[in-house]
Amino acid sequence: MPVRTQPSTTEMQVTSIRLERSLIEKLKERAGSSGYQSLMRDVLWDYINAGENSEQISKENIRTVMAAEARRQERCALTGRLIKPYEEMWLAMIDGDQLVPLSIDSLDD
CATH class of the missing domain: 2.40.50 (OB fold (Dihydrolipoamide Acetyltransferase, E2P))
Structure with missing residues (x-):
């Protein structure tokens, strides 16, 4: 399967999103040592790629x-x-x- 390479954080754009504290805590638990922001990026990319693959x-x-x-x-x-x-x-x-x-x-x- 293709591996997604991530640019360095200096090449990323900062954005703000409001999330419930309980959601952030659950994301942190699920992400473990890799960090919840990285997990959120992966989830968002999976969502985008699922849309691309829907033409499939x-x-x-x-x-x-x-x-x-x-x-x-x-x-x-x-x-x-x-x-x-x-x-x-x-x-x-x-x-x-x-x-x-x-x-x-x-x-x-």
Whole structure:
């Protein structure tokens, strides 16, 4: 899978967003030593990329499929359906050796 490289913080723009204190605390807990701002950037990039991938793939792009279990919320690359954490799913290798999530029923004809 492609790895997202992050620019140095000096190349980033400062922005302000109002969040509940309880949300920030939960983000800090979840992020651990990597920091909650980095986690928030990753979540926002995942959201943006999910939108880009919603135009997505066709069955013809799939080279191989393997069984998997989601560890976090994913979006099916064929149907756009949400895949919940710990739900069974497929991982499909598509052209360009990229792995994409597929819902279990997405390959049914």
